[in-house]
Amino acid sequence: MKAVVWQGEKNVKVETVPDPKIQKDTDIIIKVTSSAICGSDLHLYRVLSPIMEEGDIMGHEPMGEVVEVGAAVDNLKVGDRVVIPFNISCGHCFMCNLGLNSQCETTQVTEYDRGAAMFGYTKMYGHVAGGQAQYLRVPQGQFGPIKVPKEGPDDKYLFLSDVLPTAWQAVEYAGVKEGSSVVVMGLGPIGLMSCRIALLKGASLVIGVDDVPERLAYAKTSGVHVLDYKKLGDDFKDAVLALTKGRGADCVIEAVGMEAHGIASQTFIQKAAGKMPDFIAEPLLKTAGIDRMAAFHQSLETVRRGGTISLIGVYNGMVDPTPLGILFDKQITLKMGQANVKSWVDKIIPHLTDDDPLGVMNFATHHVSIGKAEEYYKKFEKQEDGVIKVVLKPFD
Ligand SMILES: NC(=O)c1ccc[n+]([C@@H]2O[C@H](COP(=O)([O-])OP(=O)(O)OC[C@H]3O[C@@H](n4cnc5c(N)ncnc54)[C@H](O)[C@@H]3O)[C@@H](O)[C@H]2O)c1
Numbered sequence: 071m072k073a074v075v076w077q078g079e080k081n082v083k084v085e086t087v088p089d090p091k092i093q094k095d096t097d098i099i100i101k102v103t104s105s106a107i108c109g110s111d112l113h114l115y116r117v118l119s120p121i122m123e124e125g126d127i128m129g130h131e132p133m134g135e136v137v138e139v140g141a142a143v144d145n146l147k148v149g150d151r152v153v154i155p156f157n158i159s160c161g162h163c164f165m166c167n168l169g170l171n172s173q174c175e176t177t178q179v180t181e182y183d184r185g186a187a188m189f190g191y192t193k194m195y196g197h198v199a200g201g202q203a204q205y206l207r208v209p210q211g212q213f214g215p216i217k218v219p220k221e222g223p224d225d226k227y228l229f230l231s232d233v234l235p236t237a238w239q240a241v242e243y244a245g246v247k248e249g250s251s252v253v254v255m256g257l258g259p260i261g262l263m264s265c266r267i268a269l270l271k272g273a274s275l276v277i278g279v280d281d282v283p284e285r286l287a288y289a290k291t292s293g294v295h296v297l298d299y300k301k302l303g304d305d306f307k308d309a310v311l312a313l314t315k316g317r318g319a320d321c322v323i324e325a326v327g328m329e330a331h332g333i334a335s336q337t338f339i340q341k342a343a344g345k346m347p348d349f350i351a352e353p354l355l356k357t358a359g360i361d362r363m364a365a366f367h368q369s370l371e372t373v374r375r376g377g378t379i380s381l382i383g384v385y386n387g388m389v390d391p392t393p394l395g396i397l398f399d400k401q402i403t404l405k406m407g408q409a410n411v412k413s414w415v416d417k418i419i420p421h422l423t424d425d426d427p428l429g430v431m432n433f434a435t436h437h438v439s440i441g442k443a444e445e446y447y448k449k450f451e452k453q454e455d456g457v458i459k460v461v462l463k464p465f466d
């Protein structure tokens with residue numbers, strides 16, 4: 071089959087690899103009909119290179135048709151249409167029963183002291199082949215896959231794999247209520263969808279922050295008040311205060327993560343690690359503070375006293391400098407983590423109606439054949455040609 075394979079830093083290629091096979095009774099195999107590229111893939115493409123291995127298959131946002139079912143999976147049959155959550159969870163352990171699927175104790179990667187396994191996310195997350203491929207083995211097939219109707223285009227359901235539940239969790243964790251003021255750092259797919267969900271939940275003001283003109287313009291069409299933090303420079307904080315009665319926002323959603331632009335400090339560790347032999351780089355990445363904290367610091371500046379920061383952008387460092395004194399003095403609630411995909415799905419599906427209140431049908435900016443993956447990873451990483459969300463079509 072064809073698959074998007076990691077070859078090295080900023081280097082993915084489409085190659086022919088062996089088809090996946092059922093390995094456990096609880097596995098299923100799907101034929102992938104759509105598979106999106108995520109901002110989290112860019113972390114693997116760039117700074118997390120040292121924990122990747124040549125030949126790793128990328129991708130964690132797939133959907134498709136069931137073509138094979140393990141003996142212990144009795145809720146799915148060949149021909150069913152399914153969306154696959156990016157985290158792999160069992161549905162019956164202590165954590166899954168708490169709704170914390172991203173911490174599933176059945177699939178946790180204890181060797182690296184990490185949470186639940188994820189598709190296409192390195193050995194640190196279970197070394198499970200990813201979904202940017204023609205076929206995918208799905209472990210925990212008895213629980214993970216989300217069965218969807220056979221009618222309608224893929225895009226109506228595809229974003230249940232990651233963007234929708236992730237943004238939903240971001241908004242829930244931020245404590246957005248009717249009348250809340252909300253700042254969203256980063257207007258990539260996750261930030262954009264968080265803005266839309268915050269408005270759906272009755273936020274009276276949503277301020278979206280980025281510096282990419284197309285992304286600011288896209289958010290504006292959803293009723294978001296947009297700010298270009300780079301153009302504003304030192305006036306950025308005051309611009310938010312001016313919109314929030316001088317206090318700052320009730321809720322801040324940080325949808326940027328470890329590769330925030332803006333502050334150069336710490337980039338040397340990422341760069342250095344990327345150029346070192348793996349046996350040196352890996353421990354460095356596991357222990358050093360490798361994250362660029364600019365967007366988190368912007369969040370701290372713009373949240374009001376007693377407000378909430380919801381961190382949905384991914385961080386990976388172990389000793390990042392966190393201004394605990396500011397968090398304490400401002401009495402901030404901080405919630406974060408990988409999305410517990412399955413726990414939010416039932417809340418989201420009622421909004422996937424024909425009038426499309428979350429705009430999923432026009433959410434992807436590009437649909438391209440998997441053969442163009444290399445080109446579109448480059449465009450997405452450079453934020454060129456208005457590329458915001460790319461959906462790969464494995465059989466086109
Ligand atoms: N927690 C989860 O379960 C989960 C799931 C999916 C994605 N993510 C993470 O969410 C983050 C966003 O994902 P995405 O797909 O939207 O990625 P993306 O790379 O398309 O978007 C990030 C955006 O942040 C902007 N940005 C950079 N620095 C900024 C700054 N200092 N202030 C404001 N904006 C800034 C960029 O211009 C870009 O538009 C990534 O870190 C990704 O790994 C987390």
Ligand SMILES: [Zn+2]
Nearest residue numbers: 108110131232
């Ligand atoms: Zn993703």
Ligand SMILES: [Zn+2]
Nearest residue numbers: 160163166174
């Ligand atoms: Zn579990």
